[in-house]
Amino acid sequence: MQQSTTRPSRVRTAIFFAALLAWIAPAYAYLDPATGSILLQGLIAGIAGLTVVLRLYWQRIKALFRRMIGQA
Amino acid sequence: MAAYRDSGSFRDPSGSVMMLDDRIFRTVMPLAAADYESTRRTGILEELMAEGLVVQERPVSRELLGAAAAQASYVVEHPKLPFISYPYEWSFHALKDAALLHLDVHLRCLERGVTLSDASAYNIQFRGPAPVFIDTLSFRPYREGEIWAAHRQFCDQFLNPLLLRALLGIPHNAWYRGSLEGIPVEHLANALPLRAKLSWPVLQHVVLHAMLEKISAKDRPTGEAAKVRLPQIAFRRILVGLRDWIRTLEPKGSEKTVWRDYAEINSYSSDEARSKDAFVREFAAAVRPALLWDLGCNTGEYSKAALEAGARLSIGFDFDAGALERAYLRAKAEDLNLLPLHLDAANPSPSQGWGQGERKGMRERAPADGVLALAFVHHLAVAKNVPLEYVVDWVVGMAGAGVIEFVQKDDPMVQELLRLRADIFADYSEESFERALRARARIHRVEQVSAAGRKLYWFDRN
Numbered sequence: 001m002q003q004s005t006t007r008p009s010r011v012r013t014a015i016f017f018a019a020l021l022a023w024i025a026p027a028y029a030y031l032d033p034a035t036g037s038i039l040l041q042g043l044i045a046g047i048a049g050l051t052v053v054l055r056l057y058w059q060r061i062k063a064l065f066r067r068m069i070g071q072a
Numbered sequence: 073m074a075a076y077r078d079s080g081s082f083r084d085p086s087g088s089v090m091m092l093d094d095r096i097f098r099t100v101m102p103l104a105a106a107d108y109e110s111t112r113r114t115g116i117l118e119e120l121m122a123e124g125l126v127v128q129e130r131p132v133s134r135e136l137l138g139a140a141a142a143q144a145s146y147v148v149e150h151p152k153l154p155f156i157s158y159p160y161e162w163s164f165h166a167l168k169d170a171a172l173l174h175l176d177v178h179l180r181c182l183e184r185g186v187t188l189s190d191a192s193a194y195n196i197q198f199r200g201p202a203p204v205f206i207d208t209l210s211f212r213p214y215r216e217g218e219i220w221a222a223h224r225q226f227c228d229q230f231l232n233p234l235l236l237r238a239l240l241g242i243p244h245n246a247w248y249r250g251s252l253e254g255i256p257v258e259h260l261a262n263a264l265p266l267r268a269k270l271s272w273p274v275l276q277h278v279v280l281h282a283m284l285e286k287i288s289a290k291d292r293p294t295g296e297a298a299k300v301r302l303p304q305i306a307f308r309r310i311l312v313g314l315r316d317w318i319r320t321l322e323p324k325g326s327e328k329t330v331w332r333d334y335a336e337i338n339s340y341s342s343d344e345a346r347s348k349d350a351f352v353r354e355f356a357a358a359v360r361p362a363l364l365w366d367l368g369c370n371t372g373e374y375s376k377a378a379l380e381a382g383a384r385l386s387i388g389f390d391f392d393a394g395a396l397e398r399a400y401l402r403a404k405a406e407d408l409n410l411l412p413l414h415l416d417a418a419n420p421s422p423s424q425g426w427g428q429g430e431r432k433g434m435r436e437r438a439p440a441d442g443v444l445a446l447a448f449v450h451h452l453a454v455a456k457n458v459p460l461e462y463v464v465d466w467v468v469g470m471a472g473a474g475v476i477e478f479v480q481k482d483d484p485m486v487q488e489l490l491r492l493r494a495d496i497f498a499d500y501s502e503e504s505f506e507r508a509l510r511a512r513a514r515i516h517r518v519e520q521v522s523a524a525g526r527k528l529y530w531f532d533r534n
Contacts, residue, residue: 028084030083031190033222033223033224035289036257036282036283036289037223037281038225038284038298039284040280041219041223041306044299044306044309045302046305047306061452
């Protein structure tokens with residue numbers, strides 16, 4: 001049971017980081033998006049990304065504690 | 073006559089708005105054909121059109137436009153809107169509703185894998201007090217991870233003008249009219265006091281945004297910036313955050329402006345108001361103007377009378393910010409086909425933008441089918457020193473028929489305007505007014521509506 005729940009979440013995290021680092025967004029707009037706005041969105045995306053990662057890890061930390069308490 | 077391109081439609085190479093015989097068409101160029109097809113396949117446009125959030129479109133044959141559409145992949149026809157207005161003419165609440173419509177449409181689209189290529193406030197028009205999205209070529213497929221390229225444009229054209237009024241109590245109209253692409257985030261950031269900067273959304277969309285803009289202008293990290301990726305969840309969160317925030321924005325202060333309470337505390341008795349109301353109704357029932365211009369509309373009282381009696385759409389104009397908000401909110405609450413707009417009649421909207429033809433001036437959008445100018449003439453002739461004859465000429469030039477009120481010099485309202493200044497208006501009299509009006513139109517009917525001598529003139533040039 002334990003194996004089957006941790007593996008997909010690890011895969012998800014790996015995919016998330018790979019995508020975050022390797023993806024290059026082509027410019028689709030006829031509009032100039034303005035660098036300040038892009039950087040701001042990078043930060044917002046960073047915060048959102050961080051939240052996702054923290055949430056994933058939080059689940060695992062909770063599970064770890066639950067296991068430790070169960071063992072004690 | 074051959075089809076011609078609208079003078080405001082040239083920025084987006086995806087296509088353009090064409091006019092032919094008073095009908096409105098939009099070409100879709102080969103560059104945008106695939107996006108046009110795939111966004112239409114999702115069905116989201118049809119849904120938004122059925123709900124009235126996006127203007128209707130109907131595919132028509134390219135042949136209809138002849139050589140003008142020779143290069144186009146598709147041509148669609150839109151219903152013609154009776155009046156085009158611009159964000160610098162809208163009231164605060166109209167701009168707010170337009171911003172919310174943009175965000176709602178965008179969020180609905182994202183659910184179906186579609187996004188908007190821009191965030192231009194000029195892509196929104198009003199049907200009465202209801203905003204409608206008009207640029208059906210702004211829709212294109214969403215690509216996973218792309219940033220919101222139009223974020224800056226949304227801030228400049230919707231958010232910053234609203235914040236100017238909500239945080240600083242400055243109406244956006246004059247600044248926006250001089251800065252057609254909106255109010256730059258760097259300038260707004262400079263104007264905000266520290267206290268206003270401490271809220272999270274202001275910090276994010278104004279302060280930080282302006283800081284990053286400044287830094288990037290210095291260091292130019294363009295190569296790196298192109299690699300920024302925004303997960304869809306974060307994209308949606310930005311749009312939802314803006315929508316929830318904008319919903320709470322209201323004009324700063326108590327909204328006590330000069331003429332706002334005019335309808336309640338003006339110098340006529342209710343008998344006078346009733347006579348005016350009846351006169352306007354009689355005019356509207358006889359002329360049945362499809363498009364009525366109500367100059368000095370205040371809170372929309374007489375527009376309402378005209379609409380109930382037979383006018384189809386009324387565009388109200390006033391320079392008082394508080395009166396405009398009340399008129400707009402009244403139109404919404406009472407379901408009136410009325411759009412009140414900001415206008416300083418001594419300095420009306422000019423033709424401006426590229427080639428001075430991109431955004432049309434007030435005169436270029438005339439004539440209307442009917443005009444009301446009630447308690448209006450003295451504001452120009454006395455308060456602004458415009459010769460009476462010029463004022464009459466200007467009003468009569470707006471429509472083939474209308475109602476003008478003349479207020480005598482000894483009227484309390486005119487005396488109020490003269491309280492602190494010398495009476496230099498020897499020519500301001502009923503005789504000169506009538507002479508000026510007769511020189512330009514036929515006087516169909518005259519009625520005295522107040523004991524003090526206020527008179528309504530129904531004129532007709534046809």
